[in-house]
Amino acid sequence: MLTVILQQGINGVVVGSLYVLVALGLTLIYGVLVQINFAHADIVTLGAFTAYFVTHLFSGNYFAGIAAALIVGAILGWLVNAVIFAPLRERANELLPLIATIGVSITLQNVMLVLLGPIPYAFDTPYSNNVIRFGGIFLTMQSVLIIMMSTIAIGLLYAFMKFTILGKALRAVSQDRETAALMGINPNQLIMLAFVIASALAGMSGAMLGPVLVLTPFAGTTVIVKAFAIVIIGGFGNVEGTIIAGLIVGLIESYTTQFLDPGLIDIVVFALLLLMLAVRPTGLIAEKREENV
């Protein structure tokens, strides 16, 4: 029993850490823009396919695949902002970009459907069948790799936001865009930076989700639904909250699969979401706004 709990706990952390990467991107963009990018899901999918093809192209070099997915993600993020968000921002309409990204998302999915077909791709990396055993617990090298890579990515993002002047400027833009501009910060450049970072993370997590998920042109959509839940549970724009919520959702997913029924995953996650909205609408870690005297 204990081994089952531990085994599923590890599986939950593996998937959860990838959800965290996706959700952090959504949170980052929401933070600077108070906008949601629905095409984020398809950047995850395209990251997965990029990694799939590049890994095959480089005769099984999975790291080349991950790097390519990261770069493709960054470019897509740049494009989505340059083509959709930046021009529409000039018109100060809040709903237009949201609807436009839904349109982009549907278009991308259908283009992929035509090019790649509806049949799931079997994405096995050189590490998928490489199993390590600790007593009764089994761990693939792929899982170890995922946990390592996402920990590094989250750590780098955290250090960037915390210690570099551009990271501090990003946080300033999130807190008060107009005042940030008075500091000599060009908010448009920082918003672009947020898109590029968020989408690079999405592409990279796609590369690592590819072998875990059923890889079809719609793979990202199932992930993004959970990422939205994570962002809300963690408190919009809150990095620590997002990390904790992502791991919780990953754990819920693996324990629900083990002890209840895989079909119940979404129900359990959204029950938690509703509970959170009722009990703590500001998210897990509420930022304290002290009164200004």
Next chain:
Amino acid sequence: MTPLFAAEGLELAYGQVPACRNISFHVEEGEVVTLIGANGAGKSTTLRAVAGALIPRAGSMRFHGRDITRLRPDERTNLGIALVPEGRHVFPFLTVRENLELGGFKFRKESTRVRTLIEQMFAMFPRLRARASQNAGTLSGGEQQMLVLGRAMMSEPRLLCLDEPSLGLAPLVVQDIFRTIRSINAAGTSVLLVEQNARYALETASRGYVLQTGSIIVSGSCSALKQDERVHQAYLGRAAVAAGSQVPVSP
């Protein structure tokens, strides 16, 4: 000699709603100039235009003789214009030190210069040093006002624009803030000061402009303005002074 800053015939509006008409004024190198006027007269709107946060519908602005009418706020900051906005606007979830660091964003490639500047700000406001690693949102109103003053000075501005620095602060703190403003000016920075507390403003500045419902109705040296009947009645009566210094006025 060309003035440090000059605005010519500014027409300012929020969307279709006009806020200020035909605003012309200038600030000479080394001067403290004040814009006074009642709540809603258009003082903050005018300062926003100076900082580039609001692009005028008509009129022009020059800085060091250069046309800056269409420049973005960040470009103006890089040229040497800093604005301390009304209501302070610290970055509440950044520490005091991080707030100062961002004030010096244009020097971000010169880390020693930023460190030296932060030390200067701590020397000017010792209370900030004690709170350096605290989130700015946790500071008192007076401390926040010191922080935003220091943050603006981090960009080594030639023109410092202050929007209601005394708003909602206790009288002793207000005295402190104005003493600091005078010493900043004495060290060579020109100041454009917006205040409801006209008494303090007229004592600190050398010249002033009086705004009423979006237009400049009087201007001149502060000693002349103090004698002006309209200024006297509107802003320097007992009631007005009490209101200006005690009651926090909503923006």
